[in-house]
Amino acid sequence: MSRILVIESSARQEGSVSRQLTADFIGQWQAAHPQDEVTVRDLAKQPVPHLDETLLAGWMKPAEQQSEAEKAAAARSNQLTDELLAADVLVLAAPxxxxxxxxxxxxxxDHVLRAGVTFKYTETGPQGLLTGKRAYVLTARGGIYAGSGLDHQEPYLRQALAFIGIHDVQFIHAEGLNMGAEFSEKGLAKAREQLAQVA
Ligand SMILES: Cc1cc2nc3c(=O)[nH]c(=O)nc-3n(C[C@H](O)[C@H](O)[C@H](O)COP(=O)(O)O)c2cc1C
Known part of the structure; x- marks a missing residue:
């Protein structure tokens, strides 16, 4: 049995293309691997807090010196790293x-790129601690950016995932979604075709 962790981040529930793509992914994955466990974390319904002084203290201070608020902030953050550590496959939906x-x-x-948990500093530089995991990133874009210098999603997410040890990453882009019906239909169909190969 494998564990699949899906992270939703579209601000909208209705009409979201990235949510359509994750729904396709989950449906196809469950059909091919019915024994696998799928967990969905929806960052729009349950946003995770920005880093603040309380959380950083919860991460860094020795336990006996932490306030109740610092302990609680660290415990909430640990849920996110625990979920990621437990996953075999990570699916990020990224409008x-x-x-x-x-x-x-x-x-x-910012919560899951955590020193001592998902990466560590060594004499030769930082080292990712997550091994053997695979990721799929499903993007939805109004315009067309793939392969251009204006795509600040793919290079950033590749770097962030590699930093914690996830190197096996496939991007599927649904592009041109706000460029009229013809581009939008083509962009979505191409993404769905690629998605159908995954499960
Ligand atoms: C606040 C906001 C900013 C956006 N910025 C961009 C952008 O910079 N480039 C782009 O191609 N599309 C942009 N879009 C369009 C979205 O990427 C597109 O609507 C996509 O389908 C959103 O994902 P979703 O359908 O899962 O909600 C933006 C949309 C919103 C709501």
């Missing part, structure tokens, strides 16, 4: 907002 990822997804990354 493009202002050339990059939603701030909710950035907040989640």
């Amino acid at each position: 493009m907002y202002n050339f990059a990822i939603p701030s909710t997804l950035k907040s989640w990354l």
Whole structure:
């Protein structure tokens, strides 16, 4: 049995293309691997807090010196790293907002790129601690950016995932969604075709 962790980050529930893609992914995956366990974390319904002084103290202070609030903040954050550590396959849904990822997804990354938990510092530089995991990133974009210097999603997410040891990453982009019916239908069909190969 494998564990699949799906992270939703579209601000909208209705009409979201990235949510359509994750729904396709989950349906196809469950049909091919009925024994696998799928967990969905929806960052729009349950946003994770931005990093703040209380959480950093919860991460860094020795336990006996932490306030109740610092302990609680660290415990909430640990749920996110525990979920990721337990997963074999990570699926990130990433709408493009202002050339990059939603701030909710950035907040989640700020929790899970954690020194001593998902990466460590060594004499030769940082080393990712997550091994043997695979990731799929399903993006939805109003325009067309793949392969261009204006795509600030794929290079950033590749770097962030590699930093914690996830190197096996496939991106599936649904692009041109706000460029009229013809581009939008083509962009979605191409993404769905790629998605159908995955499960
Ligand atoms: C606040 C906001 C900012 C956006 N910025 C961009 C952008 O920079 N580039 C782009 O191609 N599309 C942009 N879009 C369009 C979305 O990427 C597109 O609507 C996509 O389908 C959103 O994902 P979703 O359908 O899962 O909600 C933006 C949409 C919103 C709501």
